[in-house]
Amino acid sequence: MGFENIRKAVIEMDDQKVEQLVHEALGKNCEGIDILDNGLIAGMKEVGKLFARKEYYVPEVLLASEAFYAGFNIINPLIKSSARKPKAKVVMGVVEGDIHDIGKNIVKVMMEASGYQVIDLGRNVPTPRFVESVEKERPTVLALSSLMTTTMVHMGDIISELEKKKLRDTVNVIVGGAPVNEDFAKKIKADGYSPDALSAVQLIERFISG
Amino acid sequence: MDKISAVIDHERQSAVFPLVCADHCAYLLNYKFSEVATCGQKLAEVLAYGYELYRYDMVLVFSDPYVEAQALGCPITFDPYPTLLGPKSHNRLDRTHEIAEAAQILKNKVDVPIFVSIKGPFSLAAFLGGIEHFLKILLKKEEEAFSLLQEAMQFQNTYLDTLLHLGINIFIGDPLSSSSVISPTIFSKYALDPIKALVQKIKEQGVLAGIHICGDTNPIITTLDTIGADILSVEDITIATRTVRMGGVSTHTILHGNADRITAEVKDALNNRPLIFSTSCDVPPQTNPDSIRTMLQSVREYSGS
Incomplete structure (x- = not known):
């Protein structure tokens, strides 16, 4: 039918x-x-x-x-x-100090609709919580969102913390949000940047297809 | 004649004002932002400091986007920077008189045009209703959306009366009306007429009117050009308009770029004169002052302004 x-x-x-x-x-x-x-x-x-x-x-x-x-x-x-076995597990959230989550929610629905298991940490998420979640959930992807230039700096902090805890190699980190771009993603050593929900899904498809 | 007015009157090719706002100046002075945002004298002090430090061609009295929303009951936190916590409730805190006081102090103190930033009624209505809720009702509950817009418009009319009485120029910031958020059709239906009405009111008083919309404005740029403002501050300044454009250096570049990159963006923007060289959005608080100086020096050197 x-x-x-x-x-x-x-x-x-x-x-x-x-x-x-x-x-x-x-x-x-x-x-x-x-x-x-x-x-x-x-x-x-x-x-x-x-x-x-x-x-x-x-x-x-x-x-x-x-x-x-x-x-x-x-x-x-x-x-x-x-x-329905999920294609992969994704942990996502809006970084600390930022409560703008419309963009994150749109990415979430597109990821769920595309067959990914999404663990949504919500908004205004402190750096240690992202790190703990990566340690506990062992996701394929950590997706970070920020809408403010004052909070996007936390994305770099999260990646540094993952390195310190020797978790960085276990997860692909992608970033998005209005003030973020490709250059910024490279600068903080993220694995990818996505300007919108659809390309976030395509980015993850590339990670899992190797 | 000041440089900003001279560009608008086509007597100069360029002027410069990176969008330096109170948060960057407060950061440099190590002031707690909550104190700056709630005290007109302190707000004027930090903005005067920014002007003395950089000597750009205008000053923008802008503490945060939520002044009007808070006056109408939206909860705001200032720690560490202003954040809107939700739609309007019953706890009103009116800081508009602090903004007016800061504008008056600066008008008497500095020798370049003073602009006060106010919110576009569309964005203000979204703050009042809760942004996500407001965006949804635009398509499903028009009456509720128009009611919020009317409340926003009423407030802005009164606030504008106070500011215009001081002889201050006005910048209308309407970030949520950009085509990164809503369609050009929705823009025309909800956001356009309120901005137009405010611009007309400003122009009737013989002061300058600017419009700032960050994000994608290309699909609505020709519409914006018909509003009758003096300045359009937008991210992409390459589309020709009758209205003088403002921009040229991306916010990301001013925050993260090196001197070469900043200078390159200034040089690229030269072809778009007449232009008020600026950043595409507010200068982030933690921006290195040397980056702003580089931008100013490059504009002065290459545009001869």
Whole structure:
């Protein structure tokens, strides 16, 4: 069964319709994993492309994310863990002193929609908490976000701390946010910089494909 | 005639003002920012210090983006730098009179034009409603969005009356209306008319009006050019406009770049004159003063200003 209607409802940012259509699909004994992959995730991938092409902007992506989660939250508990093995684990958060998390949340939904397990540390996260999380969770990627020039310096601190704890080689660190760019990423010895959510996912794809 | 007005009147090709604000000056003086942001005299003191240190061609009275939002009840923390903690609640702290006091002191003290930075009604409305919530209701609950905009506009009209009474020039900063955040369609629907109304009011008083929008403004630059402001401070200054542009050196370069890189960006910007050479956004507090001096020297040397 195709799930074009669910995909379309995500793209059209209609959370109520997504919820209704997901319930209908489950009522017809459709597999949760199929609804997720071919409806919700397919919709969110298209939203990411529309955002990259500047056909969608932040408000549209926020509403599409709501629509995605309206379906995801129904389906997720029904999917057997063996049916959907995450591609990789990502720890992410907004650095200390910064509470701007819209960008981080958009990246999170795109990563979840792309099959990654995301451990979201939230916003205003102190440096030691990032380091502890890398030590405990052993993620493939640590994604750091900052919207302020006054807080972006903490990204370098986190990488230095990872080096001190001999954890730096265990994880790929990527950075993003309005004041950050490629030069800054190189300067603090991050593994990558991403200007938007879609390219963050593409960056991670490159890491896991070696 | 001062250099800024001369550029606007096409009598000069260039002037210079890196967007040095109170946080950078307070950082250099090792002042606690909360004290600077809440005291007009101290705000004037740090901005006068910045002017004496660098001798640029105007002074911008800007402590933080949340002055008006806090006056309308948004919770703010100043530690270590101003941060908006959430949408409006009931705890109002009005610092607008401190800003006006600082502007008045500086007007009497320094010999270059003084501008006060106020928030564009669109960004202020977003602060009042909570940024994420506001961005969502733009598409789904127009009435609520317009109601917040109206509240923002009412406040800015009154605040502007106070500032214009002092004969001060005005810069309207509207970061959330950039095309990095909203579409040109949403910009035209919600953000454009309020800015236009404020600019018209400023111009009627015979003082200068600037607009600063950081992020991507290319999709709306021709619209911005029709507003009637004197200055457009934007990240990409390469698109020709009738309005005098301001910019040329990226904020990242001023914070992290070496002298060669800063000079190179100044030289690249020469073709875009008439221009007020500036940074694309506020100079970060921890910026090395030598980088700012390099920018000023390069502008003076290569543009002859």
